Amino acid sequence: MKFVLYNHVGSANHGCEALVRTIAGLTGYDNTKLLSDAPAEEKKYGIDKLIEVCPAITKDKKSPIEFLKAYYELKVKKNYFYMDILPYMQALKNINKDDVLVSIGGDIFCYENYPKYILIHQTALKYVNKSILLGCSIEPESLKDEKLVSDLKSFDMITAREHITYNALKSKGLKNVEYCPDSAFRLKCCATNLPKEFKEGKTIGLNLSELVLNKSEDPELLMENFEILIENIISKSDYNIAMVPHVVWKNNDDRVPLKRLYDKYKDTNRVCMIEDQNAEQLKWIISKCAAFIGARTHATIAAYSTGVPTLVLGYSIKSVGIARDLFGSEENYVLSYKNIKKETDLLNHYLWILEHADTIKETLVEKTKEYCAILDKMEEKLKEFK
Incomplete structure (x- = not known):
């Protein structure tokens, strides 16, 4: 069994990169692989040295049945999302049944194209038994969409990275959700060169x-x-x-x-x-x-x-x-x-x-320590996930 991270568009968005690095730390580097929309970016920023990287998008010949269904949805129902997910199909089919699929696009449901991610998840569930959504933020207003709520209920576990989302999900009757801060609070620092105009602390x-x-x-x-x-x-x-x-x-x-x-x-x-x-x-x-x-x-x-x-x-x-x-x-x-x-x-x-800088610093140091303790517990829970 491996954790398969997906909904990752590429590490040239360094927030996405931070999530890959820290979520892989939670799930275990040797036990994790990444489906990336942009494998070249993973190589550029060193993700390929951390975990196994596989392309999420392939140019393989598409199944005629899948293509015709997507074409019908586009032409008749004006729904382009089925076309959008066709390039992801082969990567999803390559997932092992006993793998755990982990969506790391924390804010994917904040944008207008979120039906694409519902489709990807529901398609993936044909090939894998368990799935997790980590570190999500979702506008409470979006939860009026029952298709979204239904998809969220089909995850084995969801973590909300802030309490507005957590409370909104709980209010919709989701029993698979818990609060856990954004994993990037655990991201390491790596020293690098500073420009001459950069004065540390000033x-x-x-x-x-x-x-x-x-x-x-x-x-x-x-x-x-x-x-x-x-x-x-x-x-x-x-x-x-x-x-x-x-x-x-x-x-x-x-x-x-x-x-x-x-x-x-x-x-x-x-x-x-x-x-x-x-x-x-x-x-x-x-x-x-x-x-x-x-x-x-x-x-x-x-x-x-x-x-x-x-x-x-x-x-x-x-x-x-x-x-x-x-x-x-x-x-x-x-x-x-x-x-x-x-x-x-x-x-x-x-x-x-x-x-208010001094007070803010004190609060941030205290809260980060608290958040890292919660993330440490999540690491243990994920590594025991079966």
Whole structure:
């Protein structure tokens, strides 16, 4: 029996990479293999040296029956999800019956294409006896979809990484769910080189995503908020600034907005651009920051779990739920891009984080210790999973 990790799109999203590394640590490296949509990314960031990696998508000739069914769904019912899962079919068929399928895409049910993942799971259940969904976040509103609820009930175990999701799932009658923090709180740090402009303990880390910009009602106002923040840091403090990309996919690359900011202020010699590297190295860099502002969930978890006072530029239930569990409230700790109405909103929230930095650090250290203890227990439970 092996744990087969799936719903992994690739480690150029270093949050996804962090989940692979830490979930494989929970299930046992020698007892785990990964189905990846992007095996080349696993090789680039060293995942293939950690666990067995197999392609989730193949170009094998499709079954005529499966293709005709998918074509019918597309043309007659306007349902394209059956076509979407055809490339995954061969990998699913190759799973051994006694393997345990582990979905590690924690927020896959937060997006509009979640029916694709219901189909993948239900198809996989034809070939495997047991399945687990680890570290999920799900909008309570989404649970009005009975097809989603039915699929969730068919998992042998679900862990919710924050209590908003946990309570919502329990309220729908799910008996297979328990609370367990995001496994990335256990991600190791790996030392790496720092740019000369990066001063340990005197640098503010910034992470911004194209995803947030594209979803923002006013992307230029959001960028203006960052510019005003940077100008305030440079003119009124002795902190430097590090641009920290955490996702580097084509058409979804944090380096695009961050490079725009870097280019505008690079002549001050107070800003630096962090090069792409693996999740453990990025976490080490983030751990050396005095404070962190991030749009990517796992960039902020890297900061949280190393005691770095953090402001989350949140855009979904996962950001709110994680912050609420840590601090008792998301207020002041999460700033939704939808709530940015003035050019100084980001600056004001940053200044609040700095003012309360000592208390925040204490809370984060205490909570991370608590979370790691829960994750240690989950490791024992998973390794006994039959």
